[in-house]
Amino acid sequence: MRNSQKRCTAIVLASALFTTGAFAAPNGATEATKKANQEIADYLPFSNTQDFEDAKRGFIADLPSPIIKGEAGNTVIDLSQYDFLKKEGASPDTVNPSLWRQSQLLAIRGLFEVVEGVYQVRNVDLANVTFVRGKTGWIVIDPLTSSETAKAALDLVNDKVENLPVSAVIFTHSHVDHFAGLRAIVDEEDVKSGKIPVIAPDGFMEEAVSENVFAGNVMSRRASYMYGNLLPKDPQGNVGGGLGLTTAAGTITLFEPSKIITKTGEKMVVDGLDVEFQMAPGTEAPAEMLFYFPQYKIIDLAEDANHTLHNILTMRGAKVRSAKKWADTLSETIEMWGDDAVASIGSHHWPQWGQEKVVEHLEKQRDLYKYINDQTLRMANQGMTMHEIAEAFVLPDSLGKEFYNRGYYGNLKHNVRATYQLYQGFWDGNPSNLDPLPPAEEAKKYVEMVGADKMLATAQAAYDNGEYRWSATVGNKLVFADPSNQKARDLTANALEQMGYQAESGPARNFYLTGAKELRDGVQKAATPNTSSPDIIRGMTPAMLFDYLGVRLNPEKAAGKDLTLNLRFTDLEQDYTLTVKNSVLNYKAEAAEEPDVSLTISKADLDDIQLGVATLEEQVANGKLKIEGRQEAFTEFLGMLDTFEFWFEMVAP
Structure with missing residues (x-):
C-alpha cells in the first residue's frame, strides 16, 4: 500500500521543481497569434x-x-x-x-x-x-x-x-x-x-x-x-x-x-x-x-x-x-x-464595495x-x-465584456462541453461515433490511408496559414501513429505553443505549453512533493481505504481468485470482511466466520504503513500487526494490487 x-x-x-538539461527553446508569437491577441485587445x-x-x-x-x-x-x-x-x-x-x-x-x-x-x-x-x-x-x-x-x-x-x-x-x-x-x-x-x-x-x-x-x-x-x-x-x-x-x-x-x-438560514454566534x-x-x-x-x-x-x-x-x-x-x-x-x-x-481575487x-x-x-x-x-x-x-x-x-466573466480559469468552450456532458453524456448520438477505435490504432489507419509525408505537409501548411487547431489535430495523428516521428512532434508542439500564446484561460495556456514542451523534450521526471500528507491519509475512513483498494485491484491478477480476509481495527473496535471474487473487491462491516486470513491492527498503525513510517514486516515484528490463518493468502492479496506510475505519457501513446 x-x-x-x-x-x-x-x-x-x-510543484514547480524541474530538472535541468538541454531543452528546446520556445518560439515567438507568429503574425497569426499577434492578430488573434489584438482582436481581444480591441474587443475588451x-x-x-x-x-x-x-x-x-x-x-x-x-x-x-x-x-x-x-x-x-x-x-x-x-x-x-x-x-x-x-x-x-x-x-x-x-x-x-x-x-x-x-x-x-x-x-x-x-x-x-x-x-x-x-x-x-x-x-x-x-x-x-x-x-x-x-x-x-x-x-x-x-x-x-x-x-x-x-x-x-x-x-x-x-x-x-x-x-x-x-x-x-x-x-x-x-x-x-x-x-x-x-x-x-x-x-x-x-x-x-x-x-x-x-x-x-x-x-x-x-x-x-x-x-x-x-x-x-x-x-x-x-x-x-x-x-x-x-x-x-x-x-x-x-x-x-x-x-x-x-x-x-x-x-x-x-x-x-x-x-x-x-x-441554509442556519445562524451561529462566532x-x-x-x-x-x-x-x-x-x-x-x-x-x-x-x-x-x-x-x-x-x-x-x-x-x-x-x-x-x-x-x-x-x-x-x-x-x-x-x-x-x-x-x-x-x-x-x-x-x-x-x-x-x-x-x-x-476565496480568490479582490472584493466588491458598495451595495449596487x-x-x-x-x-x-x-x-x-x-x-x-x-x-x-x-x-x-x-x-x-x-x-x-x-x-x-x-x-x-x-x-x-465584463472582465469578471472572462474565462481566465474556467474555459467557455470547455464549460459548454461539460454542461452538454452533464445532461447528455460525452457521446454525440451518432452511431458512427458509438465505438471509435483507440487513438493510436485510429491514427495508424489515417497514416496508412493518407501517408505520413502528405499529413506532415498538410500540418505544416495549416501552421503556416495560422490554422493551429487543424495543424495540431493532424500532427497529433502522426505522433500517435509513430511517437518517434520527431518532425511531427516538433510541428505539433509549434501549433500547441501558438494556441497557448492565444489562450485567455490560464489552465488552457498551461496545458498547451506543457504539451508542447513534452513533445519536444519528452517526459521529464521532475521531483514533485509527496502530496499524501499524514493528515489526509489519516482522514481516510475504512470505507474510503477499501474502495481505493478496489480501484487498485488488477483483474488479471485476481482472475479466478476467491479470497476472504478479516480485518479488525483495534482502535475503532470494528471488524471488516474483504472479499475478492469475480475480480472485484467487496467489503462489509462484520467478520466472516471462515476467512482465509485474519489481520488485527489499529487504523493508526495501518496509516503508518501507508505513509511509509513503518513497513508491514516491522509492524508484524513489533506485534502491532497480527496475522492468523493462511498468511500466503494475504501475500497473494497484496500481489493483486497495482501501483500507479505518475509520469505516464500525455501527448503520445
Missing part, C-alpha cells in the same frame, strides 16, 4: 482600470520576503518568480492581453483592509485567507494550501494590524487550497476541547479527503499540466493560473471540524459575531457554503462568485458541476443578503452560468452536438 498512496490526494500541489474595455484600483484598495503591507521557506529550508513558494508581471506597457506578444491583465492583478499581493475589522492576505498562495475581528480574536476564513503560507499570513496580520489569538476558523469549502494550513492557525487539542470552533459545511471532511483519492494519480498528472508547474515562469511560459498565480508546495494539514453547518449561512453543495465544490456577517454587512461568497468564469468541469478532471445549480445559488444569495450588503469577499456593485457582480456572474446552462440545452434540443455547440457558443456583450 505504501507506494500506491504516494500521489492519491490533494492534487493541486504538483482595457481603458477601465477599476479592477486595479479595487485590487490595491486598503493595502497595508507586503510579506517581509517574497520567498516563504519550510522548516527544512525548502522553498514553499517563491513569488519573486512572477515579478515580470509588474512590467508596464503593452502585453507581450506571447500572452493573451486579457490573461496578462488578469495575471498582473493577481501579482498585487499582501495584506489588505476590506472594511475596518475585516482583512485579507491575498496572492501569497493560490487562494485568499481572511481575518475577521471578533470579540476576542481573529476569525480565520480559509487557511490556504500549506501551514507555511498560513503562518506567514497570520504573522503579517498580527504584526501590521493587531496581535490577537485565533478565536475560530471557518472553511468555505472542501478544496485543499482552503484548509491545508489549519495546524499553523490552531491547535487540534483546543478544537477538541471546544475552546476554538472550526466550522465547515456538511460533508466537508469526506469530500476534503476523498475527492482526489480514487482518481488521484491521473488527476495529479493532469494537474501538473493545468497549473503549469513544469514550465518556466516567464512570458513564454507560466504566467499564472487565472484563479491565482500558483500553489504553495508546503505542508498539508487537516483535522476534523468541530461544528458542521447543515442548512466569537461575538452573528454569522448567517447559505448551503451551496454541488456548485464549485461538493461541500461548500456562503455566509454573511450582519455587523460588518459583508458577504463571503466562497468560490461561487469570482473575477473569472469558473470551472463547470476542471481540466485536471473531476465530477462535472451544474451551471444551473450554481446560478440558482447566486440568485438565493442576492435574495438573502443583496439588499443589505455593503461589500463582498471571496455587490449585487451587479452577483447578478452577472449568476447570469453567466445560467446562460451557459440554458443556451447549451437550447442548442442541444435543436440537434447540435457537443462540439458544434461549443464552436457556435457566444456570450452576449453584456456578459462577455
